[in-house]
Amino acid sequence: MSAIELDRVSVSLGGHRVVRDVDAVVEAGEWVALIGPNGAGKTSLLRAVAGLLPCEGTVRLDGVPLAELGRPERAQRLALVPQEPRTPPWLTVAEYVLMGRTPYLRPLAREGKGDLAAAARALSRLELEELAERTLGTLSGGERQRVVVARALAQEASIVLLDEPTASLDIGHQQQALDLLDALRATDGLTLVAAMHDLTLAAQYADRVLLLDAGRVVADGVPAEVLTEEALAEHYGARVRVIELDGGLAVLPARAAR
């Protein structure tokens, strides 16, 4: 059974179709990078899969149509890390991570031992124990990113959707964040779908790449199949060189001849 199945999924925003008839399958344990130029519909597609935007067509999580899942059930299966997560500066790291347990709590219940333990595990996985009592307002960008991932882990969902998880990080922290996600995928059996702008990182980390343009899937395959100079010229309007590097690919911008 596939982790995510999309059957002719379309999304409209303000009368515009921003995602059109997307068919896609993500297997359990896979890392799929969602790429495409600005406005291609990556964020809208992720939100539709997370049940946060109404869509036509069918989204299935572990074979169950999204429409048949209640809100808490859906959040127990799938976590979303948005592009610009809101991190209220007065909350402590521990309080923020513990909010990942929200889908497991009945309306008036308080967090039980199991919830505290899940949050503690998430903190220790991301080596955040030292920061547990710090408030979010005092953290650096890289620390904050790890805290947001820890909240998603505390949610104990097998599917994690990430919208530009490295957008605000420097190159070292980008690699650390992606290495960490890859390690968590291996140990926890997570299924990852990440919208990514950095095509080289997408090629290096993802098993499979889905290229969106104007709301449609225009290419779907292993990085070497999708990330070609011709395809990137056509869909991004970009001049790039794709080179082999350490057994993988690197996508480099090339300046027009003067």
Add this chain to the structure above:
Amino acid sequence: MEAAAASARAVRVRGVTPGWALAAVAFLLVALIVGIVAGPVHIGVGDALRSVAARLGVPGVDSPLDATQESILWDLRVPRVLLAALVGGMLATAGATYQGVFHNPLADPYLLGVAAGAGLGATLAIAYLPDALSGHQLLPLAAFVGGAAAVVIAYAIGRAAGRERDSATLVLAGVTVASFFTAVQTFVQQRNTDTLQEVTSWILGSLPNTGWSDVRTLAPYVLVTTAVIVALRRYVDVLSLGDLEAESLGVHVRRVRLMLVVAATIGTAAAVAVSGLIAFVGIIVPHAVRLVVGTSYRGLLPLSFVVGAGFLVLCDVIARTALSPAEVPIGVITALFGAPAFALVLRTRGSRA
């Protein structure tokens, strides 16, 4: 395993710590005691407390007060002090709720038009139904209906405004409704200048000397709506992550927000109906509590009630003693003394926030 156990201890929700709960309750008790002994007729602290103990049925304690003092204490001061506590606690809790639900540190309980609606309701009643007012029960009712109506209209407009039913749309709708109601209120007021002073003094806010009747009217509203808000306080923290993330954690954002806003609004409208528009309490008390205690909404909401209650009791003491026997509108006092007090908190604790 040991590492996991050690870090499990690291996961702590600050909530209300016993120390701060004790400090807040002590503040409220001191305020209540000051409230019942302050006044033109002298009643000593010890005598007042013994009278309270006697009324509470503590065995072996008899009230040392004579009949007049008893009457002043129990028919005037105690109900007045309790009324101030209920209004102050309600406004502070409602303000903290609005700030959390709308992710807006400047939100006060009047954000969605309660104040403007209540102002219009009260003005209409004062201007056009002066005879019915002598029985006193109509003015609070008119203010309550006006305030509730304004928020219902704001919610309806906010919901109708396209698919993006986010909190910003709702706030805009509230501002729109408030301006409209204020304009109508000003118009009615200008057409009826003979009632100008009565309307103005209502708008500035003041606590009535109506004995127990207003306390009995207001208490159920305050206790029920505050209980609802405190019961839902974990969600206020989740909502502070924004609608999208709260939704992605499985929360039915619109439903939870509606419950919180309805509770805060009904409580505020009831408080405004008896006290007029008391400014400043709802916006500043939650901030002061957060600056001093440093906590999430889970701790902030109950603490705001207790501190807001004590704060308004003290403001009321100043309002009725400063120019005794005249009374200064309490809405003037809250800002006049509250603003410097908050500036002091900002100065000394601001760096910690």
